[in-house]
Amino acid sequence: MSFNKVDLSFQSCKSNYDESDVVLFSAPLDTTTSYRPGTRFAGNAIRVESIGIEWYSPYLDMDLKDHPTVDIGDLDLPMGDVESALDVIYYTAKDILEAKKLPMMVGGEHLVTYPVIKAMFEQNKDLCIIHLDAHTDLRDEFLGRALSHATVLRRCHDLLGDNRIFQFGIRSGDKHEFEWAKTHTQLRKFDLVGLEDAIEQIKDRPVYITIDLDVLDPSIFPGTGTPEPGGITYKELLGAIQAFTKLNNVVGADIVELAPMLDASNVSTVVAAKTLREMILLLHRQK
């Protein structure tokens, strides 16, 4: 008799690459984090914690085990060399897209979204972004860097242009960021009001969804570097995911900014894992 090697893939995501429609990977980058770091550990923390969570979603009435998904693990990023790390993410996303699969990324800090958008945009010039976050992330530079967790949506805007980025839940940033947003993005302060309208507006266009989990109130998600009180409840986030089902062309998604060590109760990791289950299922609805 022989034994198989340990398989700590997320939940039931144990298919091989070729047979999978959705590709899960994690990007353990937290180099530009300006406050409390630790998001690099998010991917594996979610994998291990996912053992205790049901695979069936009563919200979407779908079971993850019915949908072939591969988990290719943490990307191997050169720590301390941001540009090279972003390149690794970019080429990974590009390969996945060329294979006609949908990428589902777990951060890392929010900057990891940029290389995925870059790869997406090369294929979909019509791309829109739905962005849930506590922070604007619209600085033109931050601490001397153009590529930073605090500039990531601004860099995405460099590619996509005006009114293609829809931001919700925003409650922190510099004054000039809020000003800039008035003419360049669709920014909703504090809550998710208007999300249904935005979805109606772009439902037939290619849409990428990036969820900075700190959009949640820190009561339910303390495990993040810059918690910002006054966020949305988890039920509101579930409502948003329900609304996403009206999109007809979701081309990829990410959840970022879980720093698991900062929440000793592990609830933040459970929140991320449940959200990941829902988002993978959402991607599978596109096929």
Added chain:
Amino acid sequence: MSFNKVDLSFQSCKSNYDESDVVLFSAPLDTTTSYRPGTRFAGNAIRVESIGIEWYSPYLDMDLKDHPTVDIGDLDLPMGDVESALDVIYYTAKDILEAKKLPMMVGGEHLVTYPVIKAMFEQNKDLCIIHLDAHTDLRDEFLGRALSHATVLRRCHDLLGDNRIFQFGIRSGDKHEFEWAKTHTQLRKFDLVGLEDAIEQIKDRPVYITIDLDVLDPSIFPGTGTPEPGGITYKELLGAIQAFTKLNNVVGADIVELAPMLDASNVSTVVAAKTLREMILLLHRQK
């Protein structure tokens, strides 16, 4: 001069057994827990924490010190022998019922509810159950066991039959459990909508109330083995207890699944203690 022995009864529950209308006990069983264990420590953690909490409830406008209650402590359960442990709980409940007192149990894992229901049902064939929980607990077996925290309401259904169990707040389970519930229990997904109607329907029948505290959102109750985001707020739970006052024949109650070590801030234990105060007062209203 002489001194009395230490008395760490819950709050003011320092009456003797014979003079008490309500009997508080804790059942430190967590053997079948499939994920993070630790509920066996709940009873004593609540006792010690209760020192810092007022005895007067502004919600029910009742003061616990006006209502004679005995706290008989942790039952002495044979660890690792589930069947014998359940027997101890069963005979305890039976004795309390025969003495015409009302049992108020603190878990332990949710399986401890089953032997109390068994004792209850022998006396009240008309018994109904109100069940607040994040999880269905309706599996027919779990990891090879018929008696498990994940099967406990199914076992209760074996006794009571269809449509006698009213479930609220449920947001996690296997797909087949949700299917099965459609014809066998009254299951409400996600929230407490319909609770008032259910209470109106069964207000004159004997009702047992079992509260798995993980029905609460983990933002307010992280200290439990399988936290499930998207739960009810504490104000919603207080609203439910207010609604329970319309029941004319509450025959017993329990709160289960506090694992105090999992919440270093101790807030989860405070939540359980305050809920326990309210539930004991609710039972006293029956007299």
Added chain:
Amino acid sequence: MSFNKVDLSFQSCKSNYDESDVVLFSAPLDTTTSYRPGTRFAGNAIRVESIGIEWYSPYLDMDLKDHPTVDIGDLDLPMGDVESALDVIYYTAKDILEAKKLPMMVGGEHLVTYPVIKAMFEQNKDLCIIHLDAHTDLRDEFLGRALSHATVLRRCHDLLGDNRIFQFGIRSGDKHEFEWAKTHTQLRKFDLVGLEDAIEQIKDRPVYITIDLDVLDPSIFPGTGTPEPGGITYKELLGAIQAFTKLNNVVGADIVELAPMLDASNVSTVVAAKTLREMILLLHRQK
């Protein structure tokens, strides 16, 4: 070349005393705390944590760096001698008021509010108090002491008299405190309903605002000595601060009862820091 000494003032509050309109200080007293102590560390914990928080408020559309504020740090209180400690606070408040500046205090336990009110009342016989809290704080004495965190609003009433204290969010206390409040204060149980009306009523009178942060639900504020489930959300607190902008004569304010060690995630300290930013900005609107 020379170097400046370390400056760990709260956020951008680095002005000198003479040029500042608002004076921030912390009062590290927790001697009469009856349950879990630790509020003495609140001031410096907030200072250090404030480094990670934006200075711009999208709620009030004001930036703290535009408003000269001095942070004079922890007062030097004689530990273990409550009366002398209260005297230090009293004379500090008095000096600030005489300099025509507005005091913004960080507790410490709630008792620190009393000496500030005493100094305030000597200047403003028409003073009113808005009081957000989980607890009544209306005992006439507590554990044998007239001056205690549990009696502080009663002592304020001794000065101000009936119907000058407006209490919100109250959900814990002795029965007799709730009774007493019926004829002596304006007490609202459980939530903030009626706050707008109260503000309308006293908007032209001198108003002091005291926020016991345990008015918040412990889901968002576990780091406090006596957490009381069933509190308000952080969005509700932000709504209250928005409502305070309709007051025309806020003469000072405090936030009390943060015990930073009790919340290892540091979210409670972030909550206090953000609230402090908003309250300082509110005071600057009076000028």
Added chain:
Amino acid sequence: MSFNKVDLSFQSCKSNYDESDVVLFSAPLDTTTSYRPGTRFAGNAIRVESIGIEWYSPYLDMDLKDHPTVDIGDLDLPMGDVESALDVIYYTAKDILEAKKLPMMVGGEHLVTYPVIKAMFEQNKDLCIIHLDAHTDLRDEFLGRALSHATVLRRCHDLLGDNRIFQFGIRSGDKHEFEWAKTHTQLRKFDLVGLEDAIEQIKDRPVYITIDLDVLDPSIFPGTGTPEPGGITYKELLGAIQAFTKLNNVVGADIVELAPMLDASNVSTVVAAKTLREMILLLHRQK
């Protein structure tokens, strides 16, 4: 059938007062603590934790269940009124001594030792003290108070006079305290060297043993208000207890300064509980 009330006495210390040779009580005072408070919770934390610890000591080859001991619990101290609290402790100790029983106290802050020594000294003018601690505790006053955790051994010296107090493990204090000790106490810096000699010298005199658990290195005892690195190991403390068996007239003992909340792993509480078991057994050897 009837049920007994919950009994959360320490380990097997469930005898009644009259039949017991040793009386265990806890003194939940931490009012004068100058740094991190929380020792008031030590007694009950030890009681609950003691459930997981063997009653048999392989060090002393004695089993606690063979030695009748009563646990009278936390004394009821008026919080915030130090002098009255000390009186309660004094009269408790006095009553125990008059009943010809041996007192075993759990702190609380170190100041609780003083009233016990006062009661002891009235009966035994020849009393000596063995004092294990990280701190000198020899200030004449501290923050304006003569009675403080930092002055407690100085106050004991006021009663006993020179060279009756034997201090070990001391590694923190003001310079003048170390100077003063040179002519008034027997102070050993840093370790326990000389303990055996001291014991030989006073073995036939009445000896009270006070152990500030912060004498231990914070690696094994982080749960204390002012941890001081460079302390003794737990094996060294066990060695000291072994040495105490050569004393022929131990008249009482205490362990103080456990602040259980400060060590989330609970190891500090386990350390205190095991030490308490050994010390109770030591007292029983005197009979």
Added chain:
Amino acid sequence: MSFNKVDLSFQSCKSNYDESDVVLFSAPLDTTTSYRPGTRFAGNAIRVESIGIEWYSPYLDMDLKDHPTVDIGDLDLPMGDVESALDVIYYTAKDILEAKKLPMMVGGEHLVTYPVIKAMFEQNKDLCIIHLDAHTDLRDEFLGRALSHATVLRRCHDLLGDNRIFQFGIRSGDKHEFEWAKTHTQLRKFDLVGLEDAIEQIKDRPVYITIDLDVLDPSIFPGTGTPEPGGITYKELLGAIQAFTKLNNVVGADIVELAPMLDASNVSTVVAAKTLREMILLLHRQK
């Protein structure tokens, strides 16, 4: 281009089963744990934490990457059915032994050692055991069970007979266990004195090494269910492993009783991971 599935094997243990000399597996059983449970999470916690630890041992001057090892992960144990779980472990060990490979097990509670010893003993009637532990584990039954973490070495003795079990570091147990050990095992109280002699005595016999990590002092290993102060230092444990290199026929080994959740700093998991690296290397020296 294609991608490989995530591989979270321990350190460099990424070989396939057939090419490996040593087989690493974890046994997530903690059902009979009498105090604080949680050891079921040890295996995966060690795997994830091992990413941060060097593969080279300066103690043994060996690098793990030079020695082919397979990690087959957590065994799939039926939770709550102890006997069936033990069977799974037994058959796993048996298969590994029949393939002429060496088993290296990570617990789980200590009871998992028994089925491995049973499989070992069938092949090696001359088997000896070296046992490092804080606890005797020699009860004949515990809480009504013959198979328990507290009886495991007694059950091993049932197979091996007198004087084949060498116990070190023992400092907790019932009096009768210590008595029984005098004639049946080689038990050393408190420390490792005599280990070199024991090794000399049995160096040419088949030896299984079982390390209950609670043999370590809780200062360095707080993350375990029943921490027992007064244990050995980590340097002493490293010295023991150095001494094990003189054994000529180590046939397998385990490390048990890590409960990772109980140590928020993760140091206990690092300790277990480093020990595991050393023990795997030790097994490779046998080939």
Added chain:
Amino acid sequence: MSFNKVDLSFQSCKSNYDESDVVLFSAPLDTTTSYRPGTRFAGNAIRVESIGIEWYSPYLDMDLKDHPTVDIGDLDLPMGDVESALDVIYYTAKDILEAKKLPMMVGGEHLVTYPVIKAMFEQNKDLCIIHLDAHTDLRDEFLGRALSHATVLRRCHDLLGDNRIFQFGIRSGDKHEFEWAKTHTQLRKFDLVGLEDAIEQIKDRPVYITIDLDVLDPSIFPGTGTPEPGGITYKELLGAIQAFTKLNNVVGADIVELAPMLDASNVSTVVAAKTLREMILLLHRQK
């Protein structure tokens, strides 16, 4: 009356720059950290914690208040741009040296030592380094970077050349690092044996002391990114500082790698603060 601004300098280090012999600064860099980050918060954590620690050292019999020291706080480093950050540290050190003052630095990650050594070496071509650490830090590059926490002593060797770096306590690294050290540095594995000899050898040369606090066993210092069991005790570190007093020309020093968030008990921060007090006093002995 006026008030001074808050001063949170370390302990009594409240002198101005010009009047001070020793200059304390902290360098909040943790960008190249390969495992658990967080050292950027060390400086301010130590400042706040230092309030609870005596200024007098019974080890050196010196009181910090007698020795004028300035604390210039956290340097303002451009986060995410390592080279620029190192330049800021370099020019700070250079300015301090040109003012004939002694620099005392608190890390940050270990890489911050390199720019200080560079500035030192320009003034003292005869410079030697005493290096206490768990890790070799001798890689030629790490994750593609020449400047990294894992290469820092190799970069120092580039400047100083062979046999000028004396390493102690080393117990982790790649095999080739240990090999390389044999001919290029003086490396002592595992402990401090030989430190006295090294000091005798270089006592009249200019010596810089760099203490990576992870040289301590994680039992006493869990709050660091890569804890490595088997380290030295705190008493051994105190012994090393005692030995340093025999050096006649200590030209500067640092302590690095405290990550305060990783130790919720705060003991690691206390350890760092006490070590800092001793090291500042050591520097003052040079004057």
